[in-house]
Amino acid sequence: MTEEMARLRREAVSGKMEKDRAALETLFHFPENQDIQLREIQCQGSRVCAVFMDGMVRSSQVDDFIVRAVQRAGAPMPEEGRGKYLITQVLNVAQAQAEAELGKICDGVLGGMTAVLAEGADTAVLLDTRGFEKRGVEKAGNESVVLGAQEGFTESIRTNLTLLRRYYQSADLVTEMLSVGTEAPLKVAVVSVEGITNPRALEILRKRLRKIRCGAVHGIGQLQQLIEDSPWALVPQMLMTERPDRAAAALSDGQFVVVADCSPYALIAPCSFFSLLQASDDAFSRWQYGSYMRVVRFLGMLISLLLPGLYLALTEYHTFLIPVSLLTTIAETRANVPFPVYFEMLLMELSFFMINEANLRIPGQIGTSVGIIGALVLGQTAAEASIISPILIIIIAISGLGCYCMPGHSFTIMLILYRLGIEALCLALGLYGLCLAVALIVCQVCSLQSFGWDFMTPLAPHRPHNPDLIVRLPAFLQRKKVYARQGEKT
Amino acid sequence: MILSIRGCEARPLSAAMVAARAFIGVSVVTLEYFNTGWICILGGFVLALPLALMIDLPGKGRFMAGTRLRKPAWALVFALAIYECTVLTRLILKSTLYCGLDQLQPLGTTLVTLAFCGLMAVKNGRGLGNGARIWGIVFLVLFSLVVLSQVENFQFYWLFPILGPGVRSLARGCLETAGALAGAMTPLLFREDETGGKHCALRSLSAGCAVATALCLYEALMSPSLAMGSASQISVLDALLANGRASLALMLPIVVLWFTGVFATLNGYGFTGAAALQGMTGLDGRVCVWGAMGLILILTLTEISSRKWFHIVEMGEYLLAICATVLLRIGKRRASP
C-alpha cells in the first residue's frame, strides 16, 4: 500500500460529495476496478451516493431499502446531523452505523456492506446488506463422528459465530472482532467466555494478533503459524476443528476459540497434547465406549510412531529379540528381496505417502480406484515380484492405519514426520536409537507451551484434573474445575 | 539463555536420576554387593536424608549464594556432574555393545548420545523435568508388566544369605549409595520456585529409592548373586536384560527401560553440569551446554579411569553434595534481605 493510499484511508469524510467520492474511487481503483458501484441518488434535492461491491450485497435490499427509501424520503435533509437523520428517518436497514474514517468505510464495503454518503454529512452510513454467495452449513467432512452433532463450520465468519452461539447459549459469550494483515485484512473473531476463559492466555493471544505485520493472512492455517508458541516444533500447539460442538465444549473448558473469515475451521487454545488425541464423540458416547475408542487411538499413535522403527532395529541389529519361528519366517520372506530392509521400508513409505496424496488430489469419480491400485499393484504385485517382503507391507499398512486413527489431520502428518526421523535413528543405532528418538520427542513435546500453558499438562507437570485424559470416567465424576479455566494455576 | 528449572520439574527429574543412579551403582558398576543391593539402597536412603532435608529447608527462589561462595559451590556441583556424565556415557557404550550393537563405532555412539543430551538440555528444565515425569509413568507401566509376567520365575531364596558380603561391605555400599543419591539430588539445587511442593527433595529421594529398590529386588530374584561374584558387568547386564528365564518378548521392555533410564540420568547430570557452569561463569546457556558436552566427550574417550579409587570417589560425592548445599545455603541467607 502506498503512502498516499494509507494517508487517504486515515482521512475522514469531508461532507463534500465530489471530494469523498473521488477519495473512494481512488481507494477502490475505480474505474479500472469494475466491481465497485457508486450509485448517486437524489434525496429531496440533496446528493446522496450509495457505494457497494457488486456481488457482495443483496441487490434487492439495496434497491428496496436504500435507493427507493432515499428517493421517497418525505422531507428534505436537515443541514446538521445528516448521517443520523438518514439512519433514523430514511434508510430501512436494521443494522446501520455512522462511520467517519474512509479506511473503515472501505473495509466495510469490502465486507459486503453498503456505504451511503450524503452531501454535507460529516459521516457516512454503513448498512448491513451482505448477501454474497456462500456454502450452507453442512456435515463436517474431515472430522466426522459416529455419534454427536454433525454440523460443521463454513467459510462465512458470521455463520460460524452464529453456530457457536447456538451451541453455547450464554450471555457471557464474548466475541471480539479484529482484522489481521495490512494489505488485505482478514477478519478474525476471538470468542471467549467471560469469567471462564483464562485471561492470561487471552491477553497473550491479543498481543500476538496485534504483532502480526504481514500484508495478507491467507486463512486460519496461516494465522495459526503466526500466533502459536513454537512455530519450529512439529507438534501443533493449537487445536484446529471444523466442529462447532467441539469449539463450544472447549469454551466451557476455559479455552478460547478463534474463527476467521473464509476458513471453515476454528482454532482452539490453550491446548494440550491430550486434547489432540480426543474426538468429540468420545464425550458424546457412554464413558466405556469413549474410553475404549481413546485407548485404541492412543495405541494407534504408538504403533504408527514406533512399529516401523522397531522392525528396522530388530531386523538390522537385535535379531535375538525376535522369536525363532518369526525370525526364520522373516528371513525366508526376505531371501529373494534384492534390497536391504531400510531401502525396502523407504520405498514402501514413499509409495504409501504417494497413494495418500494421490487419493486426496484425484477427482472423486476415480478416487476409489487409486486405493485399489495401491493395494493391488504395490502390495500384492510387489510381494509376488519379491521387491518388497510381505511382512514389511503388513508393518507399513498397520502403521498407516494407526496414523489415520487420529482425529486431526495435522497430528497425522506430525506422526508421519516423527516416524521417518525415528526410522533414521533406528537404522543408525538400533533400539538405542529408538530410545534416543523417543526421549527427544518426549522432551521436545514436554518443553512446549500453548499460550502460557505447559503442553503436557495436566500430566507433566501434574495439575488436578478430571479423569478424562486417555481413559474417560463417567460424567458424574468429572467434578473438578478444568485446569485451563480462569483462576487455575499454570 | 538462562538454564532454569521449576520445582515441579526438578522433582521428577531428580527422582528419575535417584532411581536409575542408585540401581546402576549397586548392581552394574559395583559387583561385590551380590543380591543385597536393595539393602545398600535403603541404607543410602537413610544416610542421604539429612541432605534432602537441608535442600528442603524453607526459603523461596533459586539458591542464590553470595558471589564469594557461589562460585566454589557451583564448581563442586560441576565437577560432580561431569564425573557422573562420563561414567554414564561409558556405561551406555558398554550396554549398547552388549545389546547387539557391537558393530557401532564408540565415537559415533558417544557423539550421538551427547548431541541428543545437549539438545535436550537446551530444551531447559521444562522439557527435562516433564519428560522425566512421563518416563516415570512409562516405567511404572512397563515394569509392572514385566514383574507380573515374570513373577512365577522369581526365586526368593536367592536373596539369602541376607547380609550377602557382610556388614562391613554393606556399610561401605550404603555410603557409596548415599554418594550416588546425593549426586542425583543436585538438580534440586537449581529449582527456581517452590512449585515442587513441600519436602520436594525428600519426596523425590523416597520415590527414587523405592523404584531402585524394586529394580534391585527384581534383578536379585531373577539371578543368583554368587554367579556375579566371579563374573563381569556383562553377566550383570545379562542377568538384567537377557535373563535366561525371561521370554524374548519381555526382554524388549527391560532393554527399553534400561536405555531410557540411563539416558534420563545422563540428561539430568548433563543439565546440572551445564547449569553449574553457567552459575560459575555467567555464560550463555547454550554455550555452557555444548561446553559441558564437549568436556564429557573428551573425558569419555580418554583412557582415564577412576576404577581404582571408585569407592572413594563414590563416597566423596556425598561430601561434595553436602558442601555445595551448605555453601549455597549460607550464601542464600546472606543474599536474602
Add this chain to the structure above:
Amino acid sequence: MKRAAALAMALVFTAALTGCSEVGYLEHQAYAIIIGIDREAEETVLTVKFPQMTGASGEKSGSDSYVTTESRGINFRQAMETLKLGIPRKLNLSATVLIVVSRKIAESGEIREITQFLISDHRLYSAAYFAVCQGDARSFVEAQEPSTGMRLSEGLKAMVKNGENQGIIPQSRLADVYYLMNSVYSDPLVMLCALKDEEGTVREPGDNLPRDVPVSYTGDNQYTGACALKDGKAAIYLTGLETIYANLLLGNASEFTCAMGERAAYVTLRRKPKIRVRREKDGAKVEIEMRFTGYDVAGELSAYELAEHLRGRMLELIGRCQAAGVEPLGFADQAAKGSATVEDWKKFNWAEQFPRAEIDLQVTVTKTAF
C-alpha cells in the same frame, strides 16, 4: 535454516560414524537351531543344525528343510571358530533352541568352559535348553527332525514344555545350568536325552531312560531323565521316574501316576514341599514334609502303602545323591537362609555337610475316590 542444515549435517556425520553402513542383513545369517557338542579322540566336534532359507515365503518354509554342519577343533572355542569359517553365512546363535553335549563331554568337566563361553556370547539367547545326550550328540542332532507338522524350533519347545509339565525332565536352560554351576546353592540338574536304539543303563523295569520309552512316533529322539552336575561334571544320571521324584522335591512337578507293580494310583502334590535344614552339632539335618493326594480308582492301594512307597523312592534318590556328593534337590536354597553372610555360608560348607546330613522325610497321602 542454518540451524536445520547444521543439524542435518551433524546427523549425517554421526550416522556415518555409527554402524548403519555395516548393518547385517537378516537373511544373510545362519541361525543355529540345535548345537551338538561331542568329543572324539582329542577333538571337540560341533554339529549344528540350520534352517534352509528357501525364499518360499512360508509356503514351503524351513519347517522341513534343515542343513547339518560339522566342525572340529582341539577345544570348544576352536571348533566354534572353525564353524564360523566353514559356513557360507555369518553364524548367529541368537535363535538357538537346544544345546546338546555328549556324555563324554559331560563327564570330562568341559561343561563349565562351554557354558561360560556360550553365556558370554551376548548374541546367544540364554534361555536355550541344555541337555546331556547318552550317545553321541552328532547322531542325535542329525536325527532330530521336525515333528507333528511344526517347525523344528517350535516343536522342540512344545516337546520340552510337555516333558517339564510331566516332570520326566528337569527345567534345564542354559542360564539355569550356568547360574547354578557358579552359585553356591544347589547343583544343576540337566535334561537327559538319547536316540531310541542307543545303549543306556536300565536300573529296573519302569524306570525309563530315554532309550527304553515304549512309545514309537515319527522321531527317534527321546528326552527323559536327568543328569546332575557337580563342578561342571556329570555326577549321577537319573531315570525318568527318579526325575519325577526330584521334580516333586524341587516343587517343579505336582502330579504323576505312581505304579507299584500291577497297581497304580494318580498322585498329586498338594503344596510345595516344606524343607527345613537344621544345623546341629553333629551335622545338618534336612526335614522335609510332603503332602499328597492319591486317586486310586481300583481301591487296591492304602494311603499308608502309597506314602511309604513314595517315601522309600525319594529317600533312595536322596541317598544316591548323597553318595555321589551332589545336591540337585534344592536343599541348599533353604539351608542358605541359616547363614547371615556369604562368608558364613561358605564356612558352613554345604558340599561337605550334605553327604553326611540326616534326612527326615515325612510323606502324608490323603486318599480320595476322585
